[in-house]
Amino acid sequence: MQFVKERLGKWITAAIILVVGILCIVAGAIMAGEQGDPTDAVNAISVVLGIVLIIVGALSLVLAIVAGVLAKKGFASVAIPGAVLLALGISMVVAKYAYGLINLLLIVIPYLLLCIGAVILADAIFTFVLAIKAKAVKSALVAFIVAVVIAAVAITLGALCIGDDPVIKYSAQLIVFGIMVCLVACLQVLLTFVKLPDTVVAVVTVEKKDEAKEEKEDK
Secondary structure, eight states: OHHHHHHHHHHHHHHHHHHHHHHHHHHHHHHHHTOSOTHHHHHHHHHHHHHHHHHHHHHHHHHHHHHHHHHTSOOHHHHHHHHHHHHHHHHHHHHOOHHHHHHHHHHHHHHHHHHHHHHHHHHHHHHHHHHHHTTOHHHHHHHHHHHHHHHHHHHHHHHHTOSSSOSSOHHHHHHHHHHHHHHHHHHHHHTTTSOOOOOOOOOOOOOOOOHHHHHHHHO
């Protein structure tokens, strides 16, 4: 029972994220098939996120007010964040603009991929040149290849998603975004059962004695 109590909040959050991801996939699939109207799935995203914000904001607001009354102190500074969340939730349910935020994100992501990929590629080349000068090509080769592959994939995906008529259509981008959101939700649930191993980095310095110097000292 204690196990469930400690992880219930994360499970609920993951379930909400999963629902949003599934709705994105459904909307993208409807757009790709050009059959039916994706409006219901699109509006459902706003409704789900809006209801969540309303619940969280209302609870936060009530708790802040109760705490302030019990402590006989002003509660405005503590209650404002809850009020903001409540306002965002109500506006999202009424105006249904969550899909617009996702759309904006999908517009920005290709340019992020291009810029980040270019930076990774430039850094990989620079690091590899330093490795060549230091005559440590073998130790740096694997990292260089991995970095180049990641950079190439990021730049390619970014380039294919840019333009008025991109190679990777908007519907496909929305489906991929939904899949990534679903994976994030699944990963969040998985991490409540499996603990990631702690990474310990140990730096060991080995001092080598100068044998020639030792011989001189012995003489």
